[in-house]
Amino acid sequence: MSFSYGVSLYSYTGDMHTVLTLDDAMAEIADLGATGIEILGEGNIPGYPEPSAEWIDAWHARCAHHGLTPTNYGSWIDTSLWHDRDLTADEGAAMLARDLGLxxxxxxxxxxxxxxVVSHDLKPHPVWEGVVERNLDRAAELGIVICPEIHAPTPIRHEVVDGYLAFLERTGTKNFGLLIDTGIFQRAPVTAKHEVLPHVVFIQAKFFDIDADLTDATIPWREILTTLDEHGWSGWLSSEYEGDRAPYRSLEQVRRQHALLRSIEAELRA
Incomplete structure (x- = not known):
């Protein structure tokens, strides 16, 4: 078992609109002792999808200065872009190819x-399969794993996940995997999740509130980390705070989450 800790800039959405610059947020992440940074392409890149060369150079300089590794890039494939028709697989593939390059x-x-999505349980538009398959070679060339998100209210045992697993089996690709958003564990027990764990390549550590005693009444972190530990999972746990967006609150909440996760990990290692 080996966990690496990161933070999604989405955690600081409210604060980045009021009190934080990108440099401030990156310094905050580094001060936590975290080493990974996750972004949303459209939300965090000025001039998206064509940022300036100066901004790109500054991004790399900031990451180096703060000792941060870029982890997960959030891309959007807008199947409702047109009012009179759905996006085609070729159009979606071009969007994904663009974001893979960036x-x-x-x-x-x-x-x-x-x-x-086309349903309340977040079934993706059928175009997803063609969009991804057309980009598997490009992802391999660039060294990137494409990982769709399993997000509440979609549970792990669901036709959406079955479709992703069937895609993996059919293509045999190493450039596709699953991203688990821990918000799915608000209602479902964390048992027998190892049935898909070998295909989980990234975890967004979604949470909403952790009190001053480091108690999270919503997400069962001890059970989650124990399951990961029992099955030898290694990878990124990237904080994604989705609670109250009052100024500065996200900073304290992410700190509490990292303290909680690290304390549980220390107990498991002991």
Whole structure:
């Protein structure tokens, strides 16, 4: 077992609109002792999808200065872009190819493609399979793993996940995997999750509130980390705070989460 800790800039959404610059956020992440940074392409890159060369150079300089590794790049495939028709697989593939190139330029090794959904349980538009398959060679060339997100209210045992697993089996690719958002564990027990764990390449450590005693009444962190430990999972746990966006609150909340996760990990290692 080996956990690496990072933070999604989405955690600081409210504060980055009021009190934090990108440099401030990166310094905060580094001060936590975290080493990974996750971004949303459209939300965090000025001039997206064509940032200036100066910004790209500054991004790499900031990462080096703060000792941060770019982890997961959030990409959007807008299947509802047109009012009179759905996006085609070729059009979606072009969007994903564009973001794969930008993610690679910025040093990311994972990319989460958020495809439009067609149901309340977040079944992705059928175009997803063609969009991803057309980009598997490009992802391999760039050293990036494409990882769609399993997000509440979709449970692990669901036709959406079955579709992703079937895609993996059919293609045999090493450039596709699953991203688990821990928000799915608000209602479901964390048992027997190892059935898909070998295919989980990234974990967004979603949470909403942790009190001053480091108690999270919503997400069962001890059970999650114990399951990961029991099955020898290694990889990134990237904080994604989605609670109250009052100024400065996200800073304290992410610190509490990292303290909680590290204390549980220390107990497991002992």
């Amino acid at each position: 993610a690679a330029t910025l040093g990311f090794t994972f990319l989460r493609p958020k495809v439009g």
